[in-house]
Amino acid sequence: MQFLLDKTDGPARLGRVFTDHGVFHTPAFMPVGTQGTVKAIQPRELEEIGAEIILGNTYHLYLRPGTEILEQSGGLHKFNGWKKPILTDSGGFQVFSLSELRKISEEGVQFRSHLDGSTHFFTPENVVDTQRSIGSDIMMVLDECTPYPSTFEYAKRSGELTLRWAERCLNRFRETEGLYGYTQALFGIVQGSTFPELRKFSANGLVGLEFDGYAIGGLAVGEPTEAMYEMISVCTEILPENKPRYLMGVGTPENLLEAIERGIDMFDCVMPTRNGRNAMLFTSHGNLNITNAQFKNDFEPVDAKCGCYTCQSFSRAYVSHLFRAKEILGLQLATIHNLAFYQTLMKEARHAIACGEFAQWKKQRLFNQEEVTEYI
């Protein structure tokens, strides 16, 4: 994997990440493909809307279909038909949010499957092995996503454990190879809750280990937005210029633009897909709940400025009807549009950085959006 930083505009960065499955342009938004599919959308449609990399969840893929079937298939790309880059998380986040009876120790974390209650054990080493079986282009280290709020003491111990785990992941990564004839990269994850001192400790520790890229985890977990932005800046000031920076699990369009302005290159979030399935549509002039009565006979497109299949082919009235009638097509069209909205946002952000006009563009973009959100 190679990262080229093409341009900066203040801390905002325009770049390209080259993998054996092709290049993706940063700032990049990665649609979330939890169980080996981005929900309610086909790989060819993801390409159509401009997605260049998707995310897979190691926890889910490990439990189902399992590494044996993924290996027999020749890796996740061959299994799910997505030929471009894939990033996988380590599974740690889902262990802490979904599974039962988890028990964390120096060695790793024991948990029970949310599917059948069976007991499993994740270690820094075996999550690398699992991601080797998955064959993702970018793998993540095992971390503890420090809960918010945490005491300084808890966050410190948790951050230190995450750092030790990161080193063990890196060792396993260096002593193994990809299973399918292409190379994989490994990113470290900065933790430290909302304590600048701990974030600095974590970031500096990881930088010393020399990962292919660096993620910032443990944000957007309930802390005030301003604290999130502050932590991002604390981290990006330390992280090396020549490696991509990935803010995990974030966020709203506004969050993304604020984070780009603070030097973030990569994002993932379930918001566009999950909110879409709940009838919430993003538009360039605010968010719509498409089931609202006012859209029953609104024959305009969801977003007149959007070039996606949904907006080019159907009216708000039709999408509204599909949601009222509980039709699967409604979920499909909402997913296509919301992901297209996020991809377009990233494309425009990249263009603004290329032109050296990021701050100005961001202000205008957020202004347009807030204005009409109020009226709706």
Add this chain to the structure above:
Amino acid sequence: MQFLLDKTDGPARLGRVFTDHGVFHTPAFMPVGTQGTVKAIQPRELEEIGAEIILGNTYHLYLRPGTEILEQSGGLHKFNGWKKPILTDSGGFQVFSLSELRKISEEGVQFRSHLDGSTHFFTPENVVDTQRSIGSDIMMVLDECTPYPSTFEYAKRSGELTLRWAERCLNRFRETEGLYGYTQALFGIVQGSTFPELRKFSANGLVGLEFDGYAIGGLAVGEPTEAMYEMISVCTEILPENKPRYLMGVGTPENLLEAIERGIDMFDCVMPTRNGRNAMLFTSHGNLNITNAQFKNDFEPVDAKCGCYTCQSFSRAYVSHLFRAKEILGLQLATIHNLAFYQTLMKEARHAIACGEFAQWKKQRLFNQEEVTEYI
């Protein structure tokens, strides 16, 4: 609407139906778009698999979104983005199968909505009006779908009522015009349960009224398959050569081929879409329940002979995984494949008729299919 009979091969017919929204080739299978969408598939995908006409359900569309919104939209084609021909049923079938407290009289049928319990009244005249609002290319008369089994007496009275309603529909049809600048056609419906004498009475009565085409209703409602085939022959021997013939709500691939051999031109059925959503996939060598354990690590396509997106892009193992994981994409891929299977079946049937080899082709097709269905 114009029907051209291009070739016959015994009673089997090859033809074309010309409408203001384009031509469709017969024998034709119409995917069912109950609530203004064929479930889990996009209009562009329906075109991709070769569908040339779809069906809409007047009962559902009348209740939701309702004729007011359909009229404001400029008709169903503009509302749902399907630019090719649409046929609508009259709503009668759903009144009898879905609604509550229905009360049938000479005037029409009163019923309660299955959605909110509200009371409505369908008459031969107002179902034509509703289909004018929908703007379907082919409209159907209001009929009573005679239940099976029925006594001769009941079937006789029911068939006579359906015939009187057909004439009233035709009168309303002739004294009104399409709302959107294109023409619409009206088909009569033969009833008569499994009584040849009643089928003949009904068919002869309708032929005297001169409809644009003729449907055969009240079959595949529980009667023995042989009785269904016999009734089809009784009807097609009477129905005029120069008008299309539509067998309503049928059926399995075998049913379709047997009916084509008896002179049927058009079909609709929820089987490919509904069964697909229940993990049952049609293939050229038998049906698969894709959730069966044997498919977990079967990396062949669903049907190696099929050219659809599902078969060209994914394995049985992946589709099986999607169903196990309850992913919407599984429903999408199964729907695309099953409808493609039906469209391919019709395409091959048309080719066989064109070559004068229908009987021989049909035998081989059904043989291939039965052989492997047993082993699976």
